[in-house]
Amino acid sequence: MNWETLSLTQPTVVKMLTNSLRKDRLAHAYLFEGGRGSGKLEVAKVLTKSFFCENKMDEEPCLSCGDCKRIDSGNHPDVHIINTDSQSIKVDQIRHLKKEFSFRGVESKKKVYLVEEAEKMTIGAANSILKFLEEPEGEALAVLMTTQFHRIIKTIVSRSQVISFAPLAPEQLVDKLIGEGVSETDAKAVSQITYDLEEAIQLCQDNWIAQARNKVIQLVDEISMRPKHAFITVQEAWMPFFKEKQDMQLGLDLLMIWYRDILRLQINDDSQIVYIDQINKLQEYSLKLSQKKLGSNLQAVMNAKRRLDANTAPQLLMEQLLLRLQEG
Numbered sequence: 432m433n434w435e436t437l438s439l440t441q442p443t444v445v446k447m448l449t450n451s452l453r454k455d456r457l458a459h460a461y462l463f464e465g466g467r468g469s470g471k472l473e474v475a476k477v478l479t480k481s482f483f484c485e486n487k488m489d490e491e492p493c494l495s496c497g498d499c500k501r502i503d504s505g506n507h508p509d510v511h512i513i514n515t516d517s518q519s520i521k522v523d524q525i526r527h528l529k530k531e532f533s534f535r536g537v538e539s540k541k542k543v544y545l546v547e548e549a550e551k552m553t554i555g556a557a558n559s560i561l562k563f564l565e566e567p568e569g570e571a572l573a574v575l576m577t578t579q580f581h582r583i584i585k586t587i588v589s590r591s592q593v594i595s596f597a598p599l600a601p602e603q604l605v606d607k608l609i610g611e612g613v614s615e616t617d618a619k620a621v622s623q624i625t626y627d628l629e630e631a632i633q634l635c636q637d638n639w640i641a642q643a644r645n646k647v648i649q650l651v652d653e654i655s656m657r658p659k660h661a662f663i664t665v666q667e668a669w670m671p672f673f674k675e676k677q678d679m680q681l682g683l684d685l686l687m688i689w690y691r692d693i694l695r696l697q698i699n700d701d702s703q704i705v706y707i708d709q710i711n712k713l714q715e716y717s718l719k720l721s722q723k724k725l726g727s728n729l730q731a732v733m734n735a736k737r738r739l740d741a742n743t744a745p746q747l748l749m750e751q752l753l754l755r756l757q758e759g
Contacts, residue, residue: 432473433491434481440603441470444594448474452481452490458592460564460573462549464580465596468607468628472547474596475574476502479510479543482572514547522555541570549575550582557584564590598626608635616708617641623705624684634681646672647685648709655719658757665749679745680736687732693717694725731755 438445451457461478463471480492480499492499501507513524528544546552552560563573564587575591577583599607601622608618608628613635621631621640634640646669653661673682688705695703696717706713720728735752739745 432477433494434477435491437470437474437477440599441474441596444470444474444596447594448478449490452478457482457572459571460591461575462580462583462588462591462593463574463576463596464583464593465578466598466627467578467630468599468604469596471576471596472545475545475576478574479545479572482543483507483509483541509542511542511544512547513544515551518551520546520548520552520556522553522559525552525556525559528560541572543572543574546573546575549577549587550579554584557587561586561590599628604628604631608632611635614641616644616706619705619707620644620685620688623688624681642672643682643685644706646682647689648706648712650686651689651716654753654756655716658753661753661757662750665753666746669749670746673745676739676745679739683732683736683739687729687736690725690728690732693720694722694729697722697725727758728756 434445434449448457463475465471477492480494480502481487481490483498483502484492484496485498486493486496494500494503498507502510505512511528513520513528515524546560560573563571573591575583575587580588580593601619604622604626605615605618608621608631609615611632613621613632617635617640618631620643621634625631625634650661650664650669653664669682673679692704692706692709692713693716695701696713701710704710704713731752735748738748
């Protein structure tokens with residue numbers, strides 16, 4: 432991983448940091464904020480390599496020297512990473528880190544610390560880290576990372592350079608999910624309902640997203656071919672699967688994507704089709720449904736999503752939605 436590859440997903444972030452490296456104007460503390468999977472840790476590690484690498488070409492680390500290799504393997508003596516599997520980062524962890532930073536670097540005067548999930552710092556830990564942020568010692572670099580910027584205390588924000596990471600574009604998310612072993616059909620579907628890589632992976636676990644897609648396809652078939660039976664399908668198949676309110680919202684999202692795919696076919700924009708394994712069925716529906724009816728269906732699903740947020744009873748909401756979808 433280097434700046435060139437990272438610029439494909441986070442061009443603005445990379446430009447800011449490489450400009451600072453080129454001009455030798457790195458801040459002593461950064462706060463990287465953005466969704467999971469947006470590349471915060473990867474950028475932090477490449478920044479660390481650039482900070483230590485003696486053989487870098489302009490801002491690009493060589494990736495082959497001892498410093499670069501040990502940063503990659505996680506055993507560089509002057510790079511310290513704080514992460515936690517628990518609910519919080521406690522003051523003792525920060526005190527240990529500060530003790531490490533009170534010593535001279537093992538191999539140089541430089542030291543780096545990376546704090547993942549910085550929002551998990553207790554008040555004591557956050558206050559403890561402030562002293563370093565206010566009075567950094569020697570050539571030291573701190574990178575704090577968070578997915579919940581609003582939970583970081585204002586004094587830390589004011590003493591750090593905040594860099595915001597853009598969410599992954601759907602096509603980038605699809606590529607990452609396929610790299611994780613997710614099928615292209617599931618990856619395309621989930622990329623339309625979340626920008627968060629971790630959430631996307633969770634939705635694909637236990638074939639949840641594949642089953643959800645099947646429920647949508649089953650429902651639209653019933654609406655078209657056996658409209659009266661659709662109400663039974665909602666009761667016996669849809670409601671038991673989409674039990675929670677959040678799950679129901681995702682189901683409605685997938686239903687909206689189905690109608691949007693048909694509309695895309697009608698306007699010859701099939702490169703953006705999400706239900707790629709259902710192309711024949713989508714073409715069949717595109718001949719049956721007018722653009723006016725598709726627009727009406729999309730509006731009906733959006734209204735259902737709003738009403739679900741307003742705590743309308745899910746069963747009643749779905750039955751009323753079916754009536755709208757079956758109209759005209």
